[in-house]
Amino acid sequence: MKKVAILGSTGSIGKSTLDLIERSPDKFEITALTAAVNVDALADAARRTNARLAVIADESRLRDLEDALQGSGCQAAAGADSLVGAATGDSDLVMAAIVGCAGLRPTMAAVEAGKTVALANKEALVTAGDLMTEAAKTSGATLLPVDSEHNAIFQSLAGSRIDQVSRIILTASGGPFRTASAEAMRNATPAQAVAHPNWTMGAKISVDSATLMNKGLELIEAHYLFGLPSERIDILVHPQSVIHSLVEFIDGSVLAQLGSPDMRIPIAYALAWPERMPTPAQRLDLAAIARLDFGEPDLERFPALRLSREALEAGGSAPAALNAANEVAVATFLDGKISFPDISKLVDMALQENESPAPRSIEDVFEIDRKVRTDVTAMIEGRCA
Numbered sequence: 001m002k003k004v005a006i007l008g009s010t011g012s013i014g015k016s017t018l019d020l021i022e023r024s025p026d027k028f029e030i031t032a033l034t035a036a037v038n039v040d041a042l043a044d045a046a047r048r049t050n051a052r053l054a055v056i057a058d059e060s061r062l063r064d065l066e067d068a069l070q071g072s073g074c075q076a077a078a079g080a081d082s083l084v085g086a087a088t089g090d091s092d093l094v095m096a097a098i099v100g101c102a103g104l105r106p107t108m109a110a111v112e113a114g115k116t117v118a119l120a121n122k123e124a125l126v127t128a129g130d131l132m133t134e135a136a137k138t139s140g141a142t143l144l145p146v147d148s149e150h151n152a153i154f155q156s157l158a159g160s161r162i163d164q165v166s167r168i169i170l171t172a173s174g175g176p177f178r179t180a181s182a183e184a185m186r187n188a189t190p191a192q193a194v195a196h197p198n199w200t201m202g203a204k205i206s207v208d209s210a211t212l213m214n215k216g217l218e219l220i221e222a223h224y225l226f227g228l229p230s231e232r233i234d235i236l237v238h239p240q241s242v243i244h245s246l247v248e249f250i251d252g253s254v255l256a257q258l259g260s261p262d263m264r265i266p267i268a269y270a271l272a273w274p275e276r277m278p279t280p281a282q283r284l285d286l287a288a289i290a291r292l293d294f295g296e297p298d299l300e301r302f303p304a305l306r307l308s309r310e311a312l313e314a315g316g317s318a319p320a321a322l323n324a325a326n327e328v329a330v331a332t333f334l335d336g337k338i339s340f341p342d343i344s345k346l347v348d349m350a351l352q353e354n355e356s357p358a359p360r361s362i363e364d365v366f367e368i369d370r371k372v373r374t375d376v377t378a379m380i381e382g383r384c385a
C-alpha cells in the first residue's frame, strides 16, 4: 500500500487523483487531504477514502470541518501550519495540487522533508525554482512532474542523461483563442477564456492556457525540472493535444509521449512510479484522429509567452514577479474587472517595475509576491478609477 497525501484534493487535479486512488483501493491509502475553503467536498472525500487527516486552509472553517467529519475517525485541522503538517506527515507520496503560489510553503516543506512529490503546482516551482531544486538535492526528495508536458518529457527521457538531449519541445494546444482575431481577444469574456477546447481544468490554469501564460510557466518549470537553458526549450503549437511533448536527442532522434488529453494518465504515472497502473482514460485511436497539426506560437497575440521567456532568462526575482502579477491579473479578469489583453499588459508592467533581488529563502519569495501583488492591485485601481 502506497500512502498518499493530496494537497488541493478538492480541485481538478485533486479530484482526478482521488478518482484513480478510489479505483485501486488495494494499492493506495490516503493519509491526508487538504482544501482551501471547500469543507463539504473535503469532508466527503475524507469519509469515502478513510483519510486520517483533513486540513482546511481557511481557519474560520475549522468548526464546520469538525462537524462534517464527526464520527468518521478523520482528524480535522486548519491553517498554514496544518497544511505543512499534511505535506510532511506520514506518506510515501505527496500530490502537490494546490493552485498558485499558495502551494509553495507546503510543497517546499514536502521537498525539504525528502518526500516523493508529484508536482502539479507549477507556480511553486516557477516562483522558487532554484531554492526548490537545491532543497531537493539536499533532502534527496524526488520531483515527479504531473503537468502533462513535463510528464511526457520525463517519460520520453526514460532515464537518459540530459547531456544526450539537444532540446525539449513543449507542445501547446493554443487554447480557446488560437485562431481568434485581436479584436475578438479584446472582447473575450471569462466564460470564453475558461472554455478550453481539449482539457477540463480549474479556472486559473484555463485562463493561463488562453493567454499562453500556462505555456510560459511550463517553460520555466521545464528549465528547473530538467536543467536545460531557455534556448534548448522550444514551444510548438499542436491543437489536438495528442503529443504531450517531445525530446530531441543529440543524434537527431525524437521521442514523444502520446495519449488522449486526460490528466489521469500523467497523474497515474506519478502515482504508480516507478511502476505503471491502469487508468480509465480513453485509448488513443490515431486512425480516427487521422491528422496531427503543428505550428509556431504567435508571440504578438500571445505576449505572455514572450514575457515568460524574458523572466526565465532574467532569472533572480523575475519568475516570482511574473507569477504574482499573473495571479492577480487573472483573478481580476475572472471578476470581470479588466479585459483579456490587460492580463499580459499588467504582467509586462510588473516585470518592468520589479527591482527585487533574487530570493534567498521562501520568505524572500513571499516578499516579492506580496510586493508585486500590491503594485499590480494599485495599477488596476488606477486603471479602473
Ligand SMILES: NC(=O)c1ccc[n+]([C@@H]2O[C@H](COP(=O)([O-])OP(=O)(O)OC[C@H]3O[C@@H](n4cnc5c(N)ncnc54)[C@H](OP(=O)(O)O)[C@@H]3O)[C@@H](O)[C@H]2O)c1
Residues within 6 Å of the ligand: 007, 008, 009, 010, 011, 012, 013, 014, 034, 035, 036, 037, 038, 039, 057, 097, 098, 099, 100, 102, 103, 120, 121, 122, 123, 146, 147, 148, 199, 200, 201, 202, 203, 204, 205, 263
Ligand atoms: N487542472 C489541470 O488539468 C492541470 C494540469 C496541469 C497542471 N495543473 C496545475 O495543478 C495545480 C492545480 O490546478 P487545478 O486546475 O486542479 O486547480 P483548481 O481546480 O482550482 O483546484 C485548486 C485546489 O487548491 C486549493 N486551494 C486554492 N487556494 C488555496 C490556498 N490559498 N490554500 C490552500 N489550498 C488552496 C483548492 O481548494 P478549494 O476547492 O477549497 O478552493 C483546490 O483544492 C495548478 O498549479 C495547475 O497549474 C493543473
